[in-house]
Amino acid sequence: MARKQTTQETAESMARRQREISVSEFFLKNRHLLGFDSPRKAIMTAVKEAVDNSLDACEEAGILPEIAVELRQVADGRFRVAVQDNGPGIVRAQIPKVFAKLLYGSKFHRLRMSRGQQGIGISAAGMYGQLTTGTATVILSRTKSAPQAHRLAVQIDTRANKPAVLSDEAADWRPEFPPEDEGGEPVVYSHGTQVAIEMTAQYVRGRLSVDEYLKQCAVANPHLRLHFRVTLLRKDKATGGAAEEEGPWQTYARAVRILPPPVAAIQPHPHGVELGLLMQMLKDSHARTLKGALQEDFSRVSARVALEICGRAGLNPKANPTRVAHQEIEALYQAIQETKLMRPPMDCLAPIGEEQILAGLKKEFPADFYTAVTRSPEVYRGNPFLVEVGVACAKPGANPDLGAEDPVRVMRFANRAPLLYMGGACAMTEAMEGVNWKAYGLPQPRGGLPVGPMVFFLHIASVWVPFTSESKEAIAHYPEILKELTFALQETGRRLSAYLGKRKRAAEADRKRSYIEKYIPHLALGLQDILALNDRQKSKIEDDLTKMLERTHLEA
């Protein structure tokens, strides 16, 4: 039976129970923070983490991405999730830490636009698989320069947050997806990575499913070729056992054959650096002088500006940056705030672009009107970001996916990755609900989403996307971000309003016109009678009246 512990504590007895918590233990117990709260969400999150990594790796290596996602049911409530890419592969020595250690990676310590940023995701998926099934994550990877692939099976030692390698062998690289047929020549990649995790999972279609995630992924990444296959176990009536029912590969073709433009990593902008961080950065600087540190470790600080800052702070530009005193750094901090600086460089951001947003929407959402807005970059806490919004509006009743009486559908993206869960907690939803859509001719219940047969596409691109949780499902409510989202939505609102107004006027004119058209034959008949016209003359009068009506209509 359980040991009870209800005795009264003292400072000493409490001290004996204090101990360190490993980050793996922490997230194992709080796995809902990572998106693994339910078997249904877990399978989507695992796919998302693997696909995000694959896309990042391909783009960094300048490879047009091709990804295969396979869900294979292995027992009741248990799936093997496998994701394979044609990326650059992962060096053998890095595989254990990349897949079986939380808070490890290449993307955290830089400011650069990428889908992954924390070094948690894929190891968390493996940890969830390990927790629920006791199995290991299996990785097959081959780099361009390696003669062979490696196959490793790894688990996390959660007490220490360290990888344990269960097996490690040389293997052949085998692409699992159908080869791409480019102009008659099949393209088969000889390198890439495949990760497979077995986990307690539930596969359900719908708005919060793997299917939806992949579909939105294809919309926001038109340069991606994506394959998806599900294999379910069906009860075999004859034998009473279960038989695998392998589904066909479903492929999202590429819409374009060019990669997003390469993005630069940037240094922190001085205006986004707090006092304490400034102290840390100077202490860690490799520069020999304070002036050098300001120039090298920050963005937008030229030699001239560095001297200006030092002068304003009353500090010697040649001082050793690691030995500046506390009070002097406070002066430096003040001087930085008072110095006018260029905004952060913006080549670190790669928007999807209005053209590609429209192409993506048109491919997936048949509608009557499309528009897209890409805003200029802005800055929150020193981090450059930009916002994009697209809209597809169908005629009422024309697209069964977009109900005329339903709230509009909202698709949210961050650095090209779809966000499915936690819409209610997201700054994007708040921005949608905060716009006065009635002013643009859309019905809107108080404090809610507007109503109509349309889908909104919202995208934020940033060197550091502020998510409300580690599972990266919702954007935090920074005022600068809300403002940009609102401006972009209002711009689409104005365009929607023009389109809806035109549609309304056209419908009105149509109604009038059909009304009058009904009377033209009667009128002609009457005139024939009065003026004693022959049939040819009557016909001509009818035509003339119709033409006159058209002219009036066009001029109206």
Added chain:
Amino acid sequence: MARKQTTQETAESMARRQREISVSEFFLKNRHLLGFDSPRKAIMTAVKEAVDNSLDACEEAGILPEIAVELRQVADGRFRVAVQDNGPGIVRAQIPKVFAKLLYGSKFHRLRMSRGQQGIGISAAGMYGQLTTGTATVILSRTKSAPQAHRLAVQIDTRANKPAVLSDEAADWRPEFPPEDEGGEPVVYSHGTQVAIEMTAQYVRGRLSVDEYLKQCAVANPHLRLHFRVTLLRKDKATGGAAEEEGPWQTYARAVRILPPPVAAIQPHPHGVELGLLMQMLKDSHARTLKGALQEDFSRVSARVALEICGRAGLNPKANPTRVAHQEIEALYQAIQETKLMRPPMDCLAPIGEEQILAGLKKEFPADFYTAVTRSPEVYRGNPFLVEVGVACAKPGANPDLGAEDPVRVMRFANRAPLLYMGGACAMTEAMEGVNWKAYGLPQPRGGLPVGPMVFFLHIASVWVPFTSESKEAIAHYPEILKELTFALQETGRRLSAYLGKRKRAAEADRKRSYIEKYIPHLALGLQDILALNDRQKSKIEDDLTKMLERTHLEA
């Protein structure tokens, strides 16, 4: 200028950039996850973390808590937050790690109801102070058995997530708050802890403020004596400098002088343990036999039940638990699922109780009707929890705090700690909005909160509260929790409905009655005329008619 990095990557170049991320670095960059996104929220979060720790420590040590919270403005946009308690104090050797290391504490590795559970909060507050002002967290603490207090100044080395002790000296313990006057005898505590952090902060009153947090804290902790003082800097017109304007101590008195009942720590319930965790627990077991491991490491497993589980799994009860094979553990896991077990022990939960909820509401919210419901404990993922709901309903217009046309006010609590932010993401809000309040006579816009002059008090008590983020502001949407919340809300809804029905009928009867009463004198005058009554007789008839009316009214 910034170093750009746009060259194409290879597996090898990526590998060179892979590195470990310390948990402090992670949360420093993601500090909105910890509740430090804005200067306004930061000050509330810091107070919350310190007060939660103080209350936990006092209760564990069996001390009636007395806490003083002081906010002192030290510059424009900068405050010193100090919280002092009369708790058991902290052993000198533990102070650096408790206050300057994330993921360190006594509460994570046990299943026990407490406000703190993660070992992050107070160190995170210190880290935020350090980041924004470069200063250190200062702790003064004296344990009961120590001859003197210690004063330490600590910072976090965020690269390593390790404490750095800047100063460490013996000091006198000085309670800062006014001594309690208990029956003429002032009670002065000779032990306790004070923590002070200087940070970028903004002090604003309102729904999301320190004031509101402390007020709700007093409501949910009627055994707490709480002092609060704010000192602001005011521009001195004469000198042009700034002068301190020290506010008075504001005290929340105790409503009761008894502590919540002590709660037991429990072992995990077998039905809440996943396969992978079962493997880990057996591997870590100190028991010599499998039977012993099942009995000692889990709750609700008696010797008989342990044998039953082993039998069902086909395993030897005397086997060494650390050497059971993978497949055998799968069989054991299956056997556990198939074995009927008692529900987890419930003495690990201390509800606030209906009586104290009512007392708290009555103290803070003048109203016409009060009710409270404490549900029986239930279980989610093997963790016992229970739900409590209280309501105070005012007459329309009677309480300016509770508008008759506004959505009802909702106060949320977890293990007696108020939750102020992120209501939209909380299971409690979802439960409130999911109940059909119209059935209980309350107006409710579609999918929204009901409308009326009332405040709802929602509390969840659990050995492990599942929060949606490390800042502990919202409850995750576990179906079992939503169900219990809904049941409790529906029960209060039925009681509210009875009260509102009665109030409506009374108002209706009053209306009718006043209508008829108006006519009685006229009626009596007519009868006097017809029957030729004298004035005394007329008076009697009037009285009789009034009495008859009252009887009818009472019987209606």
